[in-house]
Amino acid sequence: MTHHHTKSITKDGQLLIKKMEADQVESVWDRHQAQQPQCGFCELGLSCRICVMGPCRVDPFGEGPQQGVCGADGDIIVARNLCRMIAAGAASHSDHGRDLVEVLESAAENKAPGYEIKDGEKLHKVASEYGISTEGRKPAEIAADLAGAMKEDFGSGKKEIALAARAPQKRQELWRRLNIMPRGIDRETSEAMHRTHMGVDNDWQSLLLHGLRNALSDGWGGSMIATDVSDILFGTPMPAPTKVNAGVLKDDQVNVVVHGHNPVVSEMVLAACQDPEIIKLAESRGAKGINLCGVCCTGNELLMRHGIPMAGNHLMTELIIATGAVEMMIVDYQCIMPSLGKVASCYHTKMISTSDKARFPGMEHMEFHPDNAREKAYEVVKNAVENFGNRGEVYIPVEPMDAVGGFSVEAVLGALGGTPDPLLDAIKAGKIRGAAGIVGCNNPKIKHDYGHVTLTKRLIENDILVVDTGCAAVANAKAGFKISDSISYAGPGLKEVCGSLGIPPVLHFGSCVDNVRILVLASALANALGTDISDLPLAGAAPEWYSEKAVAIGAYTVASGIYTVLGPMPPVAGSMNVVELLTKGLNDVVGAAFSVEPDPENAAVLIRKHIENQRRGLGLDAADL
Ligand code: BF8
Numbered sequence: 001m002t003h004h005h006t007k008s009i010t011k012d013g014q015l016l017i018k019k020m021e022a023d024q025v026e027s028v029w030d031r032h033q034a035q036q037p038q039c040g041f042c043e044l045g046l047s048c049r050i051c052v053m054g055p056c057r058v059d060p061f062g063e064g065p066q067q068g069v070c071g072a073d074g075d076i077i078v079a080r081n082l083c084r085m086i087a088a089g090a091a092s093h094s095d096h097g098r099d100l101v102e103v104l105e106s107a108a109e110n111k112a113p114g115y116e117i118k119d120g121e122k123l124h125k126v127a128s129e130y131g132i133s134t135e136g137r138k139p140a141e142i143a144a145d146l147a148g149a150m151k152e153d154f155g156s157g158k159k160e161i162a163l164a165a166r167a168p169q170k171r172q173e174l175w176r177r178l179n180i181m182p183r184g185i186d187r188e189t190s191e192a193m194h195r196t197h198m199g200v201d202n203d204w205q206s207l208l209l210h211g212l213r214n215a216l217s218d219g220w221g222g223s224m225i226a227t228d229v230s231d232i233l234f235g236t237p238m239p240a241p242t243k244v245n246a247g248v249l250k251d252d253q254v255n256v257v258v259h260g261h262n263p264v265v266s267e268m269v270l271a272a273c274q275d276p277e278i279i280k281l282a283e284s285r286g287a288k289g290i291n292l293c294g295v296c297c298t299g300n301e302l303l304m305r306h307g308i309p310m311a312g313n314h315l316m317t318e319l320i321i322a323t324g325a326v327e328m329m330i331v332d333y334q335c336i337m338p339s340l341g342k343v344a345s346c347y348h349t350k351m352i353s354t355s356d357k358a359r360f361p362g363m364e365h366m367e368f369h370p371d372n373a374r375e376k377a378y379e380v381v382k383n384a385v386e387n388f389g390n391r392g393e394v395y396i397p398v399e400p401m402d403a404v405g406g407f408s409v410e411a412v413l414g415a416l417g418g419t420p421d422p423l424l425d426a427i428k429a430g431k432i433r434g435a436a437g438i439v440g441c442n443n444p445k446i447k448h449d450y451g452h453v454t455l456t457k458r459l460i461e462n463d464i465l466v467v468d469t470g471c472a473a474v475a476n477a478k479a480g481f482k483i484s485d486s487i488s489y490a491g492p493g494l495k496e497v498c499g500s501l502g503i504p505p506v507l508h509f510g511s512c513v514d515n516v517r518i519l520v521l522a523s524a525l526a527n528a529l530g531t532d533i534s535d536l537p538l539a540g541a542a543p544e545w546y547s548e549k550a551v552a553i554g555a556y557t558v559a560s561g562i563y564t565v566l567g568p569m570p571p572v573a574g575s576m577n578v579v580e581l582l583t584k585g586l587n588d589v590v591g592a593a594f595s596v597e598p599d600p601e602n603a604a605v606l607i608r609k610h611i612e613n614q615r616r617g618l619g620l621d622a623a624d625l
């Protein structure tokens with residue numbers, strides 16, 4: 001395979017793919033190739049292995065069987081499969097949120113050395129939203145109560161999860177009317193698994209409605225708790241400079257890379273990497289220091305709060321190891337390809353897994369818990385330092401790109417002078433046409449970063465402000481969209497507004513759970529206008545998504561009233577009924593729907609048209625596209 005230039009738009013990606021080929025190490029692209037042709041029934045969502053009367057499949061051409069052994073037709077099978085994807089995505093984000101709540105609880109009890117409450121103001125704010133009194137109480141007492149209240153949100157004792165109250169009134173009323181207001185975070189996921197068991201919910205519409213409720217329990221529940229508790233424990237992000245791409249690795253330092261999602265592990269690794277004793281140890285081994293970098297979302301967490309450099313997004317995770325410069329990669333969970341241990345075995349890189357619920361072939365398991373995380377972090381970083389001497393040849397093919405990260409809602413409102421009004425004024429005046437959230441993964445089915453970067457470029461040059469998260473945010477940072485000079489990519493109106501505020505036209509909003517920051521900002525805009533989110537000139541896009549978590553995110557974004565364009569087709573095309581509902585019918589239900597458009601040039605046109613239509617609906621000036 002020598003088509004490296006067709007696999008990634010990035011220089012570091014292209015050169016490191018070449019290196020992996022030369023080293024004869026198999027990559028995600030090779031394995032994707034080896035899977036061709038992928039199963040057509042599965043691609044359409046028409047295969048079912050929910051029970052052992054099956055597996056079954058429905059013939060899309062109408063010639064073979066039209067029902068599974070149990071009698072489920074294509075609509076039911078597609079809807080059930082989609083619901084299970086949402087449930088898995090919601091479970092992943094929410095279980096990550098729960099882990100943070102447990103750290104908050106342990107920290108409050110003084111049983112989590114190294115963890116502390118860094119943002120007391122946010123603690124007070126969130127606690128009061130939960131109806132917890134803060135007056136004259138110690139942070140630890142408030143934190144203990146808050147952790148307890150959040151745990152109740154996970155259970156089944158409530159009628160509505162607490163943070164759904166952050167949504168505009170009209171949206172909350174709609175959710176109640178549709179009976180999709182989430183009651184408990186785990187409850188909705190559990191009910192999704194129940195409904196999709198053989199012989200339970202066999203109405204594809206009611207299944208999909210529950211899918212939306214399950215997704216909302218993630219967006220306004222598990223993920224929102226994950227973000228808020230992370231801010232309370234580790235600090236609410238504020239804009240700070242950083243660097244991105246494989247060039248952040250250093251040839252004269254011990255390179256430690258964190259991969260995964262939960263800052264619970266990466267924050268302790270950061271503390272260990274900054275410890276003078278360990279740095280001294282590194283120097284005694286001939287290194288100039290310890291260079292901590294991130295990949296994927298735990299990298300985004302550190303980038304947002306500490307400006308820690310970002311080595312790459314999802315499709316770069318194997319390639320980063322192929323530099324030969326990584327002493328250690330420390331992983332927690334989610335999006336960690338099980339291939340990584342094998343790739344690392346071709347170099348000197350040590351792989352460490354840290355979570356009791358996530359183990360991988362070819363990795364050493366060193367389990368982190370709240371009570372021992374600080375200690376464990378020191379131990380593993382010491383091992384990384386010891387591994388410096390085993391380094392072979394190093395290939396760091398590019399110089400890093402500058403970027404600014406750290407745009408929490410608090411930071412954005414701060415930049416605006418405390419209220420969303422200046423942003424709304426710029427939208428009303430038409431200088432900014434609207435805003436789009438570009439989020440999600442990489443996927444070997446789409447040229448690496450092409451979807452994110454192309455769509456973002458087209459939107460900002462047409463005066464649409466972009467906020468991004470996850471692997472999309474890393475793609476856009478690598479493309480140079482997050483430096484002050486990047487306003488030169490923006491259209492005249494956006495350029496003027498960003499220039500006067502001193503912000504780039506593409507704002508790094510964080511990791512994938514941080515998509516909730518977009519929901520909170522959208523609510524603030526809707527409330528300031530006295531309207532619902534579905535009336536705003538907003539859109540979402542996931543140009544290169546791959547993961548079940550992205551399905552949950554897409555579903556809660558649409559259920560929150562934001563039109564969303566997906567790049568890769570989800571496995572639903574086997575049911576025209578489901579496709580119709582997702583792409584049109586939902587407009588009449590939740591005021592927003594999905595589009596699927598793999599070509600980012602076309603996706604940009606769809607989003608621009610939508611935003612101009614929304615402007616028309618609000619009585620603002622609108623362009624005909
Ligand atoms: O939660 S964007 S590939 S790393 S799923 Fe994964 Fe997708 Fe990246 Fe983060 Ni999100």
Ligand code: SF4
Nearest residue numbers: 048051054056068070
């Ligand atoms: Fe087949 Fe029905 Fe069992 Fe699915 S649930 S595997 S369609 S029998």
